[in-house]
Amino acid sequence: RNKDALPLSPKQKFKLFFKSATDPWPFMLAGVVAGIGQANNSDPEWGQGMQGYGKRIGAGYSDYFIGNFFGNAVLPSIWHEDPRYFQKGTGSAGGRFLWAAGSTVWCRRDNGRWGPNYANVLGNFIGVSIARVYYPPSDRTVIDTVGDGLTVTAEGILGAEVIEFWPDMVRSYKRKHAEKLARQ
Numbered sequence: 379r380n381k382d383a384l385p386l387s388p389k390q391k392f393k394l395f396f397k398s399a400t401d402p403w404p405f406m407l408a409g410v411v412a413g414i415g416q417a418n419n420s421d422p423e424w425g426q427g428m429q430g431y432g433k434r435i436g437a438g439y440s441d442y443f444i445g446n447f448f449g450n451a452v453l454p455s456i457w458h459e460d461p462r463y464f465q466k467g468t469g470s471a472g473g474r475f476l477w478a479a480g481s482t483v484w485c486r487r488d489n490g491r492w493g494p495n496y497a498n499v500l501g502n503f504i505g506v507s508i509a510r511v512y513y514p515p516s517d518r519t520v521i522d523t524v525g526d527g528l529t530v531t532a533e534g535i536l537g538a539e540v541i542e543f544w545p546d547m548v549r550s551y552k553r554k555h556a557e558k559l560a561r562q
Contacts, residue, residue, distance in 0.1 A: 408438035449501020
């Protein structure tokens with residue numbers, strides 16, 4: 379929330395990456411996405427059953443880990459970009475929505491100025507490019523790589539929207555819950 383927060387050192391950027399990579403959410407998200415892939419039989423070369431599900435969840439988490447490693451630790455350290463999301467928190471819903479969506483391609487730099495978020499975008503594409511090694515040969519096309527890179531970037535937009543608006547949803551829920559208890 380603090381737009382005036384001090385910049386992170388490279389060591390802090392790597393610590394932040396490790397903390398996010400070991401958070402339960404990426405594992406749960408990889409499990410859900412793997413379940414959807416299992417139901418749709420995406421990448422049929424991986425098969426069905428626990429073996430197919432295991433390959434899908436492993437690939438999903440690996441995709442996240444690699445992209446996060448490059449996009450939130452390595453490249454931000456080299457290019458002096460801040461990998462954190464800075465919540466706007468005030469203003470119109472539309473303005474906040476655009477602020478959150480824009481964070482995928484626009485970020486704060488270590489010098490306090492704002493500029494293109496090269497690390498995030500390139501990190502997404504590095505991650506999906508490396509992922510081609512462990513995906514079935516049928517998914518190793520340039521079109522699949524570019525499509526997956528754009529998908530990961532779009533998922534980042536959704537994540538930023540959640541971070542921006544989740545506190546509002548929690549406050550609204552708590553307020554309504556307190557009003558309900560007061561009426562009782």
